[in-house]
Amino acid sequence: xxxxxxxxxxxxxxxxxxxxxxxxxxxxxxxxxxxxxxxxxxxxxxxxxxxxxxxxxxxxxxxxxxxxxxxxxxxxxxxxxxxxxxxxxxxxxxxxxxxxxxxxxxxxxxxxxxxxxxxxxxxxxxxxxxxxxxxxxxxxxxxxxxxxxxxxxxxxxxxxxxxxxxxxxxxxxxxxxxxxxxxxxxxxxxxxxxxxxxxxxxxxxxxxxxxxxxxxxxxxxxxxxxxxxxxxxxxxxxxxxxxxxxxxxxxxxxxxxxxxxxxxxxxxxxxxxxxxxxxxxxxxxxxxxxxxxxxxxxxxxxxxxxxxxxxxxxxxxxxxxxxxxxxxxxxxxxxxxxxxx
Numbered sequence: 524x525x526x527x528x529x530x531x532x533x534x535x536x537x538x539x540x541x542x543x544x545x546x547x548x549x550x551x552x553x554x555x556x557x558x559x560x561x562x563x564x565x566x567x568x569x570x571x572x573x574x575x576x577x578x579x580x581x582x583x584x585x586x587x588x589x590x591x592x593x594x595x596x597x598x599x600x601x602x603x604x605x606x607x608x609x610x611x612x613x614x615x616x617x618x619x620x621x622x623x624x625x626x627x628x629x630x631x632x633x634x635x636x637x638x639x640x641x642x643x644x645x646x647x648x649x650x651x652x653x654x655x656x657x658x659x660x661x662x663x664x665x666x667x668x669x670x671x672x673x674x675x676x677x678x679x680x681x682x683x684x685x686x687x688x689x690x691x692x693x694x695x696x697x698x699x700x701x702x703x704x705x706x707x708x709x710x711x712x713x714x715x716x717x718x719x720x721x722x723x724x725x726x727x728x729x730x731x732x733x734x735x736x737x738x739x740x741x742x743x744x745x746x747x748x749x750x751x752x753x754x755x756x757x758x759x760x761x762x763x764x765x766x767x768x769x770x771x772x773x774x775x776x777x778x779x780x781x782x783x784x785x786x787x788x789x790x791x792x793x794x795x796x797x798x799x800x801x802x803x804x805x806x807x808x809x810x811x812x813x814x815x816x817x818x819x820x821x822x823x824x825x826x827x828x829x830x831x832x833x834x835x836x837x838x839x840x841x842x843x844x845x846x847x848x849x850x851x852x853x854x855x856x857x858x859x860x861x862x863x864x
Contacts, residue, residue, distance in 0.1 A: 526828060529592040531556040531616075533583050533607055534599030535564040537687070538621060542598055543572045545817045552824065555590045558583045583607060587614040594827060597621060600688055601698065605630040612641040619823045622647050623702050623844050624837060628864070631841050638837060645837040646823050649706045651765055652834060653818025655810050660768065660779040661711045662806040668789045669803070670773030675712060676750045677704050677766040680757035684730065693733045694851045696755045697723065701737065701850070704751060704766050706843035711768075714743035716846045716862040723854035729756040739850045741862075775803065 528551065532539060535557055546552050556578040557565035565579040580586050587595070587610070595611035597604060597620035605625050611618045618638075624647045625631040638645035651657065664672050679701070689695050709715065721739040729735050736754035743749050753766075763781030770777045775789030785805050792799040813821045819835060826833040845864040853860040 527551050527553060528594055528824065528827060529553050529555045529590065530594045530596055531558060531583075531586055531590055531592045532568075532596040532598060533558040534597060534603070534621075535559040535561075535568045536598065536600075539568055539598040540571075541816050542596060542820070543568060545820050546596075547572050549817075549820065549824070555592055556580065556586045558586050584610050584614070587611065587616065592616060594619065594823075601626055601692075605634060608634045608645060609637050612637045612643055612645065615641060615643065617644045617823075617827050619646050619648065619820065622649060622706075622840075623698055623847060624840055625844065626698075628841070628845060628848060631837075631844055635837050635841065644823070644826050644832065646819075646826065646833045646835045647837060647840040648816065648819050649703065649835045649840065649843070650815045650819045651703050651707055652710050653811060653814050653816075653822070654765070655808070655814065656779065656781070656783055656785065657707065657711065657765065658808050658811070659806055660777065660785055662808060663777050663785060663787050663803075664711060664770055664772070666787075666803070666806065669770075669775040669777060669787070672712060672747070672770050672772040674748050674750075674771040675708055675714075676769045677708065677752075678768075679704055679751070679753035679762055679766040681755060681761045681764065682758040683755045690730065691732045694723065694854070695731055695733060696735050696737055696753055697721070697739075697847050697850050697854070700755060701739075701751060701753055702843055702847040704753070705741075705846040705850075706840070707766070708741075708743075708749045708751075709843060709846075711770075712743070712747065712749075714745065714747050714749065715842055716741055716743060716849065716864075718742040718859055718861050719846065719849045719853050720859045721850040721853040723851075726754070726756060728758075731756060734854070737850065737854065739853070741846065775800070 559565040723734040741749040765781030768779040787803040791801040849862040
């Protein structure tokens with residue numbers, strides 16, 4: 524029998540719905556409280572998901588003293604993550620939080636240190652790691668048929684009319700969305716960031732207050748290069764949320780459309796002006812039992828129950844945060860920025 528864990532969810536805005544949908548279908552998890560600075564938000568989620576036994580309130584620390592849960596689920600806005608996480612860890616709770624883990628690296632390091640002191644797991648939602656196609660594409664890049672991958676590119680173009688805090692958020696694309704793509708790049712290749720040069724702008728017609736488009740060139744470990752082009756105010760010909768990807772290797776290339784479309788082509792014969800190429804088979808993998816948010820949440824719950832760190836543990840995720848914050852710093856300064864997590 525799965526040991527039950529009690530959870531308090533804090534931040535009952537838009538993203539909490541995706542979390543609560545998964546949690547309502549997850550055996551062994553009981554939501555004992557919903558916390559939000561606007562109690563009506565918590566009340567609406569309580570009614571929507573039939574959480575009749577859940578307390579509601581606006582004071583996280585007081586609720587943790589009252590309920591003594593094993594885990595805290597942080598669905599708050601980015602500016603609140605550090606306070607929520609430090610409070611939860613101080614009360615002895617494991618934490619799963621929304622990305623980005625913090626608004627700056629010093630706060631992120633404080634959160635990691637607090638998790639270490641508390642001997643608790645702190646992980647971040649990076650749900651795009653938990654998808655079948657990205658696993659297949661990663662296996663394709665690691666195949667012997669392509670040789671060593673040296674260049675990776677990602678394109679992300681979506682017209683996202685959110686409303687709410689994102690419309691007024693500085694560096695909204697880089698901090699709130701591109702961090703997913705940067706984390707995907709690390710997951711796909713195993714590369715770590717070394718430096719970045721980034722240009723950021725807000726094109727005519729944008730409905731965002733601040734820059735919502737960016738191009739970033741990352742120098743990665745082993746001399747590899749990762750390039751990113753993105754916009755959150757691109758109307759028409761949109762990519763998937765997972766981006767469009769193109770990888771170049773020493774003996775071939777691979778493309779992924781962010782969905783099920785994966786193409787792999789390798790060198791069959793050299794010697795002419797252009798090498799002769801051949802299509803390579805798509806790798807096969809057993810499907811994941813849980814994908815997206817469900818995969819991330821189930822991985823976290825497994826970690827809480829077993830003590831084995833989840834894939835998106837804070838000590839790893841800070842490197843993806845460092846890529847996003849390095850890109851912001853470069854865009855602001857117009858200079859190449861060294862990345863140090």
